[in-house]
Amino acid sequence: MHIALRSFTALVILFAITRILGKKQISQLTFFEYITGITLGELAGFISTDLEAHYLYGLTAIAVWFLVPFVVELFTLKSLRLREWLEGRGTVFIQEGKVLEDNLKRERFTVNELLEQLRTKSVFNVADVEFAMLEASGDLSVLLKSENQPLTPKHLGMRVAPDRETKAVVIDGNIMDEPLAAAGLSREWLHTELEKLGVTLENVFIGQVNAYGQLYVDLYDDKLQVPQQTDMPLLLATLKKCEADLTLFSLSTASPEAKAMYEQDAQQLRRMIDQVEPILKR
Template sequence: MPGWLEVVIRASVGVIIVLFASKVLVRKPVSHLTYFEWISMAAVAIIVAIGSFQLTIPPAFIILSLVVWILVPYFIDVLSMKSQTFRNMVRGKGIPFIKDGKVLEDNLKKQRYSSDELLSQLRSKQVFKVADVEFAILEPSGDINVLLKKDYQPLTASDMQIPVAPIKEPETVVMDGKILDEPLSTLGFNRRWLEQKLEKMGVAIENVYLGQIDSFGEVTVDLFDDKIKVPQPVEKPLLLAQIKKCQADLEAFALQTDNGQAKKMYERNSKEMQQVLTKIKPYLK
């Protein structure tokens, strides 16, 4: 067999092996890999690369080496999932760097972390003052996670006791100008309904690059031609405006009438409408 052909065959097989190994060894973002996982993947890549052009190395030796470097890390991962002790030994545990706004210098020294490196990591988390940090921990992946003190954490709707509507993942129903029937039917809609929605927006399906439907049934689209402006959905704002007008009309009727019984009826209905408005307002924003 010509040397160049053997190199092509070895390299092609190596690509397939690396693809297989990446599925077996790695199922997480690259930034979350541990050092051992990095080394394992690098070792597999190096073995494949060298074995592709070093024709003096028997293919059996290359395959045997790859089997070891793929299966051993795989079984280590399996054992790590079943045993916390083994997992801590292999991957390590989180190490606190800051507690109650105080830097733990001994832990920094053990991990060979300088003050500048710590401050740089904090700045990457938008934290510029150590005293504002309640807790900071060095994860096994090398990332530093930071928890600010309660006084410095961003306000949430829960903190302000403001009711908000639950949000579900929107479904993609149009991709590259083609309707995806499965997610559309999952939401309880059909092609005719979608076509009517797009017709109201003045958009043809073949011009839609990406179309999504949220949990409230609103359709949003991104067109192939970015210069064309698509009108925003108006159903929810219109409904909110109608309910507000209805509540305001009931209040006006109560003020205008001289009939005591009618006034009480209007006032009662106005209060009930206000309660309805308060409950559904978060869903219509």
């Protein structure tokens, strides 16, 4: 019972220390943080199982190993030199498409390990890489050559709708009121949309709303097919039909005034369609 109590106390202390030191302590470990994490774990095991040693000795050691890294982190925020000394610098492995063998040897990195790291970045051909650097955290950053980079709408001169955060409004059949309110929607709206889709709230595993008020649901019952949203495509088709009608009216009328009016309206509608089409096609 005594060991269980000591272990639980050590667990609570370690959890609190990790929360204070921040997420960086468990995501991107530098050399200093790596040593600190191992030592704190050893000390926690020591105070949990070594019944002959005084409990306060272990707590004192943990306090020292917590305070020193915490103070050092505060100093590294203001000192670039100290930051580089403690955290290290990145090492360039590939520059201008050429592998720097000396840098690989300095970091004790084999060619196989380099290729493995590149594959984790979905790069299977070294010739496609313009620049690659091993960061201080141990992660490999890769820049592809211009001709091998993914094609984006910007390259094609296309306008796309801005992306915003999607809100999870239903999780495990329960309505999430806070994300729903953040999206400017209500429970009544959600129930109405679910009725349109023909599904019940209890059968929804997850429901998300995008920035344009479209609801996506994934059901517990995978055999049920959820109908696709047709409001936006239908609106786009209606706008294009109106533009075609205006163009047709301008061609069929004999009045110059009416012809000019229809052509002007068709051009204005065309400009409006160009603005909203990226949104309505989402």
